[in-house]
Structures are given as structure tokens and as C-alpha cells.
Amino acid sequence: MIHVTDLKKTFGNEHALKGIDFEVGKGEVFGLLGPSGSGKTTTIKLLTGEFRPDGGDIEVNGTGSRHFGRTSYVRNLGILSDKSALYERLTVRDNLELFRKLYGAPKQVVDEVLDKVGLADEKDKRVSKLSKGMKQRVLLCKAVLHKPDVMFLDEPTSALDPTTTEKIHEMLEDLKGEGTTIMLTTHNMDEATRLCDRVAFLHEGVIKETGAPEVLRHKYKRNEVHLTYEDGGVRTVGRDEENSGLLRAALFDESVIDIRTDFPTLGEVFKKVTGKELV
Amino acid sequence: MNITRVMAIFEKDYKEFMRNMMLFTSVLIPMVLAAFFGRMDPEAGALPSELVIIIVGVVFTSVTFSGMMTMMAEENEKDTLRGLLQSPASILDLIAGKSLVIILMTVISLAASIFLIESDGFWSLENIAGLMLLGIFFLNLGIGIGLLVKSVATTSVYLIPIMFLFGFTPYIEFLVTEEDHIARQIAEYFPLYQNLYIYNGDGGAAEFLILLAWVAASLSIVLWAFKRRKSDG
Ligand SMILES: Nc1ncnc2c1ncn2[C@@H]1O[C@H](COP(=O)(O)OP(=O)(O)OP(=O)(O)O)[C@@H](O)[C@H]1O
Ligand SMILES: [Mg+2]
Numbered sequence: 001m002i003h004v005t006d007l008k009k010t011f012g013n014e015h016a017l018k019g020i021d022f023e024v025g026k027g028e029v030f031g032l033l034g035p036s037g038s039g040k041t042t043t044i045k046l047l048t049g050e051f052r053p054d055g056g057d058i059e060v061n062g063t064g065s066r067h068f069g070r071t072s073y074v075r076n077l078g079i080l081s082d083k084s085a086l087y088e089r090l091t092v093r094d095n096l097e098l099f100r101k102l103y104g105a106p107k108q109v110v111d112e113v114l115d116k117v118g119l120a121d122e123k124d125k126r127v128s129k130l131s132k133g134m135k136q137r138v139l140l141c142k143a144v145l146h147k148p149d150v151m152f153l154d155e156p157t158s159a160l161d162p163t164t165t166e167k168i169h170e171m172l173e174d175l176k177g178e179g180t181t182i183m184l185t186t187h188n189m190d191e192a193t194r195l196c197d198r199v200a201f202l203h204e205g206v207i208k209e210t211g212a213p214e215v216l217r218h219k220y221k222r223n224e225v226h227l228t229y230e231d232g233g234v235r236t237v238g239r240d241e242e243n244s245g246l247l248r249a250a251l252f253d254e255s256v257i258d259i260r261t262d263f264p265t266l267g268e269v270f271k272k273v274t275g276k277e278l279v
Numbered sequence: 280m281n282i283t284r285v286m287a288i289f290e291k292d293y294k295e296f297m298r299n300m301m302l303f304t305s306v307l308i309p310m311v312l313a314a315f316f317g318r319m320d321p322e323a324g325a326l327p328s329e330l331v332i333i334i335v336g337v338v339f340t341s342v343t344f345s346g347m348m349t350m351m352a353e354e355n356e357k358d359t360l361r362g363l364l365q366s367p368a369s370i371l372d373l374i375a376g377k378s379l380v381i382i383l384m385t386v387i388s389l390a391a392s393i394f395l396i397e398s399d400g401f402w403s404l405e406n407i408a409g410l411m412l413l414g415i416f417f418l419n420l421g422i423g424i425g426l427l428v429k430s431v432a433t434t435s436v437y438l439i440p441i442m443f444l445f446g447f448t449p450y451i452e453f454l455v456t457e458e459d460h461i462a463r464q465i466a467e468y469f470p471l472y473q474n475l476y477i478y479n480g481d482g483g484a485a486e487f488l489i490l491l492a493w494v495a496a497s498l499s500i501v502l503w504a505f506k507r508r509k510s511d512g
Contacts, residue, residue, distance in 0.1 A: 098291045
């Protein structure tokens with residue numbers, strides 16, 4: 001669905017993307033993870049045709065980046081960018097109706113999507129009166145009401161409350177269930193672990209690692225076991241022949257209250273790979 | 280351009296216009312002025328045609344020109360333009376939809392102002408034709424500058440000079456009393472003077488040609504603005 005090869009983008013003498021490659025299959029949810037300034041938004045903007053690449057190739061749904069400016073291309077995309085905005089003076093319904101008509105989507109979709117994100121009761125409120133989380137949900141509605149094949153979401157849940165985040169995650173899972181290809185960026189490792197089939201770690205304009213979250217966690221796990229004692233003490237031992245006696249004894253030792261293998265979170269993996277915290 | 284999309288944008292911009300205090304009052308200002316002029320001096324008879332034409336100039340600068348420029352600038356400033364351009368709507372759909380709103384508001388403001396000023400014989404065919412050309416001129420200026428300004432705040436930088444040069448042109452007769460003064464001779468080639476002549480019944484081919492030349496000039500500003508926007512990315 002999405003093929004990116006050796007993609008480069010330069011601003012003045014700053015190399016925002018230094019040649020990145022990735023593929024996203026049809027119906028896949030792909031997460032681009034990286035700290036601030038790593039080039040996530042730049043990548044999304046290149047894929048949605050807002051920026052032109054300085055090198056490399058992009059193909060989305062059979063369209064090459066030379067044709068990204070065309071209506072036929074954007075019409076099948078759902079975009080939630082970092083600066084997406086609504087018409088503040090208009091109601092939620094008026095905002096969505098505008099886009100429904102622009103896309104030529106059927107009349108009932110506005111109610112359908114608002115229902116899904118739990119905003120059915122705010123339909124006639126002016127956007128200026130909505131909370132940040134509500135606005136973000138309306139923006140997501142706007143991005144999905146024409147049932148796009150591919151979605152690009154730039155930090156869809158950053159700085160939102162847990163309820164809104166949950167609603168957005170549910171909506172994205174529904175879309176995934178319907179076979180929508182989704183590419184999203186995030187700083188949030190739990191989000192990536194929950195939603196993404198595969199992730200890529202972007203760091204200073206380079207992709208350092210790609211793979212399914214669970215696979216990456218396995219790949220970077222340390223062969224260690226943490227033993228927690230009832231007095232609160234923790235002991236870390238290697239999971240090897242040398243410690244087999246100790247580990248077996250720990251299983252039956254009453255004073256050992258927890259035995260845990262070292263299975264890193266995605267955030268810890270990111271740190272191992274890039275040497276940097278994600279946030 | 281696509282008529283469904285143009286109408287969708289028209290509807291949206293009509294609602295926005297009505298809920299935007301600044302734009303909405305711009306429609307009322309000429310009416311207030313007209314009511315004031317119309318009641319100024321009942322014994323003196325008809326209002327001097329310069330004043331009638333200045334009211335016309337106020338309508339075209341504050342509603343047509345400024346309204347268009349402000350609406351375009353706001354889409355840019357609030358980042359809603361990006362959303363529209365990421366939809367199937369083209370920039371031409373957007374301009375057409377907005378233009379329809381502005382034309383509607385211009386007609387309302389102008390008709391009400393002329394009614395309040397109690398000017399007879401204003402709606403002659405000749406005069407209407409002249410006003411249409413003048414309207415296109417101001418609309419084009421609004422589109423051209425609107426494509427380039429990034430915020431509503433900067434629109435006022437353009438509004439003041441355009442208003443004085445093109446909206447109040449006949450006012451020069453009060454500022455420069457010497458009839459053959461070079462400034463007055465130049466002003467007589469300005470668009471609003473052509474409409475003054477036409478309104479007075481002195482309009483001929485020359486006046487319409489001059490108006491057409493101004494329309495052509497304004498159109499080239501629009502095309503230039505489009506080019507500049509494109510090269511900016
Ligand atoms: N329009 C632009 N002009 C100049 N430089 C830019 C522009 N957009 C991005 N950059 C630069 O490119 C680099 C990558 O920025 P980008 O916005 O893609 O990061 P990001 O990963 O989205 O960060 P964040 O998590 O903060 O949103 C940054 O160093 C930034 O300064
Ligand atoms: Mg970003």
C-alpha cells in the first residue's frame with residue numbers, strides 16, 4: 001500500500017530525513033515512533049503531498065509522489081495533521097457537513113461517525129465551545145467520514161485525556177477491522193503497542209529499527225531474571241546454566257514473592273536502539 | 280471547479296460571514312452612512328453624485344474587497360485552508376464559493392444603501408454594467424491580496440491605502456480644489472471616476488474601456504498571486 005525508498009528531505013542545510021525506507025501493507029497499522037524533531041511530521045507531510053521530497057521515491061496506493069497534488073489522490077486519504085483545524089464559529093454538524101458534501105459522502109455518515117466517538121450530543125454546539133479532546137475527536141470524524149483506504153494520523157492522541165484517547169483508540173481499532181491502512185506517528189509507546197502491527201523507530205532522520213512491537217521486545221530482551229524478595233530487595237541474575245540451581249531454588253523459596261524475566265517495554269527498546277528517551 | 284463543492288463552500292462561508300462580527304458590520308457601515316447622508320439636508324434636494332459614488336466606493340472596499348481578503352486570510356491563519364486543500368475541493372472551488380457570498384453581501388449592502396440615500400435613477404442598465412465591472416475589480420483585488428496575506432491582522436495594511444485610493448477617489452475634489460491639478464487629472468482615470476461619469480449620464484465607450492482596463496489589471500494581480508503562492512509551496 002505504501003512504499004517508501006531512500007526518502008530524503010532537507011530544510012536549508014538541515015537534513016530532516018536522511019534517506020528512510022519502509023513499507024506498509026494493505027490493512028496494516030504502521031507506527032512511526034520518534035522523539036521530538038526526529039522527522040515524523042516531515043514524513044507524514046511528504047506522504048500527503050504537502051512537502052515535495054528532495055530524494056527517493058514514494059508510492060501510495062499505486063500513486064507516485066509526482067501526482068500527490070491531484071484530487072484523485074487526496075480524495076482517498078484520511079488526514080489528521082498536527083495543525084488540522086475546524087471552523088470555530090460553526091457547529092460540529094456544519095463542519096462535518098461541509099466535508100461530507102465536498103467528498104460526496106452519504107448523508108447519514110455524519111451521525112454515524114459522531115456516534116462512534118461519543119459526540120452525538122454535541123452536534124449542534126459551536127466548535128469554539130468544545131474542549132480540546134472533543135475537537136480532536138471531531139477532527140478524526142472529519143478524517144474518516146469519506147471512508148478512506150489510507151489514513152495518515154500525526155500524533156492523534158498527544159496531550160489528550162485518557163477518555164478521549166480511549167475513544168480514539170476504539171475508533172482506530174474499528175477502522176483497522178474494516179481493513180483501513182493506517183500510518184500514525186506517536187510518542188506514546190502504549191498506544192503503539194496496542195494499535196500497531198509494526199513500528200519504525202525514527203531518530204534524527206534515520207530509521208533505526210522496524211518490526212512488530214512484540215518481536216522487537218523479544219529481540220531486545222536481556223537474558224535476565226529479576227527476583228523480588230518479601231523485604232523489597234530485588235536481585236537480577238543471568239538466565240543461564242551457571243544460575244540454574246539458584247533459579248530453581250527461587251521457585252520454591254517462600255521469601256521470593258515475584259520472579260520475572262526481563263521483557264522490555266517498547267519504550268525501553270527504543271532507548272536501547274537509539275540511546276535516547278522517546279519523550 | 281465543481282458546482283456541488285462550490286455550493287458546499289458557499290453555505291459554510293455564508294454561515295461564517297453572518298457569525299463574524301467584523302464582516303457582518305462591514306455590510307452595515309455603508310447603510311449607516313447612507314442613512315446619515317440621505318437625511319442630512321432635505322431642502323438642498325438631491326445628494327451630490329460624488330457622495331453617492333463615495334457610498335458605492337465604501338460598499339466595494341469594505342464589503343467586496345475587505346470581506347474577500349479577510350475571509351481568505353482567515354482560512355490561511357487558522358490553518359483551515361490546509362484541510363480544504365486536502366479534501367477534493369480545489370482553490371478555485373474555494374474562491375468561487377467565497378465570491379458568491381461576497382457578491383450576495385455586496386448586492387444587499389449596495390441596494391440597501393442606495394435605497395436609504397434616496398437616489399433616483401441609480402439602477403439604470405448602464406450604471407449596473409459599470410458597477411459590475413467595478414465589483415469584479417474589487418473582488419479580484421480581494422482575491423489577489425487574500426491569496427498572499429497570511430493573517431487577518433495584516434489585511435488592514437492593505438485596506439487603508441486601497442480604501443483611500445480606490446474607494447474614496449472623488450474625495451480628492453475636497454482635498455485639491457485646483458481643477459487642473461495633476462493629482463485630479465490622474466484621479467479621473469481611476470475606476471470610481473468612471474462610475475461617477477456613468478452615474479451622471481456622461482458615460483461612453485471611454486469610461487467602460489477604462490473600467491475594463493482596471494479589471495484586466497486586477498486579474499493580472501490574481502494570476503500573479505497564484506504564481507507566487509505556487510512557488511512558495
Ligand atoms: N517547514 C520547515 N522548515 C524548516 N525546518 C523544518 C520544517 N519542518 C520541519 N523542520 C525541521 O525538520 C526536523 C524534523 O521536524 P518534524 O516536525 O518532522 O519532527 P517531529 O518528529 O514531527 O517532531 P514532534 O514530535 O515535535 O512533532 C526538525 O529539526 C525541524 O526543525
Ligand atoms: Mg510532529
